[in-house]
Amino acid sequence: MHKIILIGGGGHCKSCVDVIEQAGTFQIAGIVDVPEKLHQKILGYEIIATDDDLPDLVKEHKNCLVTLGQIKSPEKRIRLFEKVKKLGGRLPVIISPLAYVSRHARLEEGTIVMHYALVNAGAKIGENCIINTRALIEHDAVIEDHCHIATDAVINGGVKVGRGTFFGSNAVTREYIEIGENSIIGCGAKIIKNAPPNSSIFHL
16 A cells, blocks of 8 residues: 655644545555654654655655645645645545545545545546535536635535635535635635635625
């Protein structure tokens, strides 16, 4: 079984560990985090290195996954993703065996699809995305790079979600609208019309 390095040791990492264990495709070789957390363990896996050690780790193991969470800004996830790419690492797509991903959907590298998520036919999901637990990505929807579609979110048919967007838990879109890049959609929001880039929309 190939080994994989997880980059980011917070709460999202725990969910990623569970998905990787269930999928059984990779063996977790260790976790990368900040220096003060070295040698601590997350669900039994040791924090073995920091970001500065990535050049040596990537040479040894090749496969990596960015397991840092994303709520407001995607910048840290993007920086880590691009660093691994420049070092020649591989960022595989990880899909929970409890999720459904249509064979007619397309997922790009570094994306993870969590438990009970559903990605329907014709959907396109970019690089380094999080499709979180029970999220629904309907037919022909486009999720651009570095997005986090949070728990129980609903992206309806033909919707385009711009690069770097956070789409919160239980938020829902109308079909065939566009959400501009780097937007923040709060939990429970209902998006019924196009949203420009850098939008912040919350359900009050």
